[in-house]
Amino acid sequence: MSAASGRPTPADPMVTGTTRRVPSGACRDLPPELGPDAIGVLEGRTFMFSDAVGNVPDGSIGGLVHDDTRFLSRWVLTIGDAPLLVLSSGTVDPYSAAFFLANSELPGLPANRVGVRRQRFVGDGLYERVELRYFGIEPAQVRLRLAVGTDFADLFEIKESGRDRSPHIVRRHASDGSALEFAYRNGDYAATVRIEADPPADQVDGDTLEWNLRLARGQQWGCELWVPLRCGEEDYRPTPRDFGQAVDHGMEDPSTRWAASKPHLHADTDLVRDVYHRSAVDLVSMRIEKTIAGEPVVLIAAGLPWFLTVFGRDTLITAYQTMMCGPDVARGALIVLAAHQATTFDEFTDQEPGKIFHEYRSGELTRLGLKPYRPYYGGADTTALWLILLSEYWRWTGDDELVRRLRGNADAALGWIDHHGDRDGDGYVEYATRSDQGLGNQCWRDSPDGVQYADGTVPVLPIATCETQGYTYDAKVRLAELADGPWQDPDLARRLRAEADRLREQFDRDYWIPRRGGYYAVGLDGDKRPIDSMTSNMGHLLWSGIVPEDRAGHVTRQLMSDEMFSGWGVRTLSTADTGYNPIGYHLGTVWPHDNSIIAAGLARYGYRDEANRIAMAMLEAARHSEHRLPEAFSGYDRSFGRQPVPYPTACNPQAWASGAPLLLLRTMLGLQPQADTLVADPHLPDELGRIRLHNVMVGGRRWNVDAIGCHTTLTAAE
Numbered sequence: 001m002s003a004a005s006g007r008p009t010p011a012d013p014m015v016t017g018t019t020r021r022v023p024s025g026a027c028r029d030l031p032p033e034l035g036p037d038a039i040g041v042l043e044g045r046t047f048m049f050s051d052a053v054g055n056v057p058d059g060s061i062g063g064l065v066h067d068d069t070r071f072l073s074r075w076v077l078t079i080g081d082a083p084l085l086v087l088s089s090g091t092v093d094p095y096s097a098a099f100f101l102a103n104s105e106l107p108g109l110p111a112n113r114v115g116v117r118r119q120r121f122v123g124d125g126l127y128e129r130v131e132l133r134y135f136g137i138e139p140a141q142v143r144l145r146l147a148v149g150t151d152f153a154d155l156f157e158i159k160e161s162g163r164d165r166s167p168h169i170v171r172r173h174a175s176d177g178s179a180l181e182f183a184y185r186n187g188d189y190a191a192t193v194r195i196e197a198d199p200p201a202d203q204v205d206g207d208t209l210e211w212n213l214r215l216a217r218g219q220q221w222g223c224e225l226w227v228p229l230r231c232g233e234e235d236y237r238p239t240p241r242d243f244g245q246a247v248d249h250g251m252e253d254p255s256t257r258w259a260a261s262k263p264h265l266h267a268d269t270d271l272v273r274d275v276y277h278r279s280a281v282d283l284v285s286m287r288i289e290k291t292i293a294g295e296p297v298v299l300i301a302a303g304l305p306w307f308l309t310v311f312g313r314d315t316l317i318t319a320y321q322t323m324m325c326g327p328d329v330a331r332g333a334l335i336v337l338a339a340h341q342a343t344t345f346d347e348f349t350d351q352e353p354g355k356i357f358h359e360y361r362s363g364e365l366t367r368l369g370l371k372p373y374r375p376y377y378g379g380a381d382t383t384a385l386w387l388i389l390l391s392e393y394w395r396w397t398g399d400d401e402l403v404r405r406l407r408g409n410a411d412a413a414l415g416w417i418d419h420h421g422d423r424d425g426d427g428y429v430e431y432a433t434r435s436d437q438g439l440g441n442q443c444w445r446d447s448p449d450g451v452q453y454a455d456g457t458v459p460v461l462p463i464a465t466c467e468t469q470g471y472t473y474d475a476k477v478r479l480a481e482l483a484d485g486p487w488q489d490p491d492l493a494r495r496l497r498a499e500a501d502r503l504r505e506q507f508d509r510d511y512w513i514p515r516r517g518g519y520y521a522v523g524l525d526g527d528k529r530p531i532d533s534m535t536s537n538m539g540h541l542l543w544s545g546i547v548p549e550d551r552a553g554h555v556t557r558q559l560m561s562d563e564m565f566s567g568w569g570v571r572t573l574s575t576a577d578t579g580y581n582p583i584g585y586h587l588g589t590v591w592p593h594d595n596s597i598i599a600a601g602l603a604r605y606g607y608r609d610e611a612n613r614i615a616m617a618m619l620e621a622a623r624h625s626e627h628r629l630p631e632a633f634s635g636y637d638r639s640f641g642r643q644p645v646p647y648p649t650a651c652n653p654q655a656w657a658s659g660a661p662l663l664l665l666r667t668m669l670g671l672q673p674q675a676d677t678l679v680a681d682p683h684l685p686d687e688l689g690r691i692r693l694h695n696v697m698v699g700g701r702r703w704n705v706d707a708i709g710c711h712t713t714l715t716a717a718e
Helices: 155-159 254-261 270-285 312-321 328-339 382-397 400-405 407-418 466-484 490-511 537-544 549-559 592-604 608-623 655-669
Strands: 039-043 046-050 063-066 069-072 074-079 085-093 096-102 114-122 126-134 140-149 169-171 179-186 189-198 203-205 208-215 220-227 229-231 234-236 264-267 287-292 295-300 671-674 677-680 690-698 701-708 711-716
Touching: 039 085, 039 096, 039 114, 046 114, 063 074, 063 155, 069 155, 069 189, 074 114, 126 140, 126 208, 208 220, 264 270, 270 287, 270 608, 270 655, 295 312, 295 328, 312 328, 312 382, 312 592, 312 655, 328 382, 328 400, 382 400, 382 407, 382 466, 382 690, 400 407, 407 466, 466 490, 466 537, 537 549, 537 592, 549 592, 592 608, 592 655, 608 655, 655 690, 677 690, 677 701, 677 711
Parallel strands: none
Antiparallel strands: 039 046, 046 063, 063 069, 074 140, 085 096, 096 114, 114 126, 126 220, 140 208, 169 179, 179 189, 189 220, 189 229, 203 208, 229 234, 264 690, 287 295, 671 677, 690 701, 701 711
8 A cells, every 4th residue: 555646656666556566686475386395505606496305396486597597497306207205305515405315106116115315516507416226125127317497587587477488499419318408599698508417318308318227126326417507608517526515716715715714713602603603604605706907806695596696785784794704705895886886877777976786687688688787776775885884894904095995986975875865955865766677665675565654554755764864874974084094084074074963963853753652763755754664774773873872772672672572583563563564574574684783783872781682582593594594584473483483485595694693793792993903892691601702803913802791801813
């Protein structure tokens, strides 16, 4: 339900008269064909989703995807024509999975006589081993079939309906059963996938490989499958490997350096150590490597499955969360996003001079200009977040050279905030898409109904969300520090501090709602009316520092109330609001990244016990999901069950969810850089005992932190 007919809203930003499907990752109404035990593996820009058997049936959302193109849309292993039975399956590493299976009953072959093991590895394609062991008494004929197919769908088409490319897919299958090949071209866009088998299949039936085996008791048979890819002019070939054997990129690789240089954690409780380790492993698995102006950089993709690409907001927040573990991720994010900063106007991509992009895609629809994602600039908060990360990077590294090098980008970003971002000159950054393919909501609550009034109605555009104003305030305060420091521009420093002070005073006047015990509106609508839903975005305001001291207690009580705090974390929306739904994407779910920012904000204002309550809830939630925090989980109260109820289509892993434990740990330890020194002010929950963090780098020096309760020993690392 919209606030006004005939006017643009996030649900209908181009006033078409219908609530449209937004062509972005915000759409999450996905069919459940792969089942609740679907298994995803990823490395870099490659991922594969399958069911628990390891199969990808036709018409599902599964498959092998690289760089936003699906190279396998069918991958079905059977014995005879009968499905295999699942004994056990799951991921082993982020990039690998194992499937233990058995045969179904067939004529002449009772069930559970053939044990099947599939070992899967992704990275520059797919490598899979299939092993059969026969346990029957009498020898048996076994026909193993692997049905293969591809639709070369663009990532956006996987989630919805796409066009049929089959008339344009060329098959080049080897007659000896050693390989199947599929190729597709559309203008300048080209893609090829090849399936190589060793030993070769005994016959090829259409797009299916068949092995006719005669197995005696105890006999074992195996096959290796390679799936190399060609994407544009680049060839990718998978590497055969074993579980636990990650690809060695060498110490010159930025992701390897980041993983090797992160602080070593020792903790009395296994939970802290296991969550810390899992977060680090997942973050490295989502790395994207680029070279910008001859400089290698590492970026963190946003998440599996739909976000294995650079997302401005997600990438920047993840880099902030992980700063304690080293600066390489932040440096890469700053350089890459600055290199693609907008310099012109373009309505189709929501591009405006000085703006930092929101999303970068490489699929066919984007390359042919049918989608606006190369890159797309529809994010109202990304530009301020880039400035915040620039400051945070400098505080931890003292890298004056890079900060001076990016001065022009920072000036352009400030210019966008003050002019194009503030559309009507009222002092607030607001959004409304100009693109017929653009996002209706351009804040982190980017689903069509993610921003709404307390009664459930959707506001009119343009919208100025509260946290975006908080980010803007923080960015100006931080850049004043840079102006006093490496930029040596005292006039700019004075101007920015004055602008920040005015924004803080004006914001408190316009966004504060005295009802319901007092809280901040989630935003102002196109008529400058407060959008009065009670949301977790209030916690971002504490993180930014825009909240006056005398309001902080009110905000804290709201965030930790029964209506907002589920016991597992702070909900995105109060249960007292009409739109509340514990499985609504931004309408009552619990997001780990959101909670890590809220906890940091609470600690900033001295509410350390409340911050710890969130941190412990997050750590305990991770215990129930193999020590990995998903993108979001349902907002049901903790009394509803013994563990968090999963959100059905959450990205897992997702970068800023994996980064959340690292920021929560930093918050509990009270770690802050100060010049070239590390400051520690711990406030650890008793149940965590002692935590030791070795080799935390600040300004080129390394420090060891040994903390228990509110006591710490800080020493220089040798």
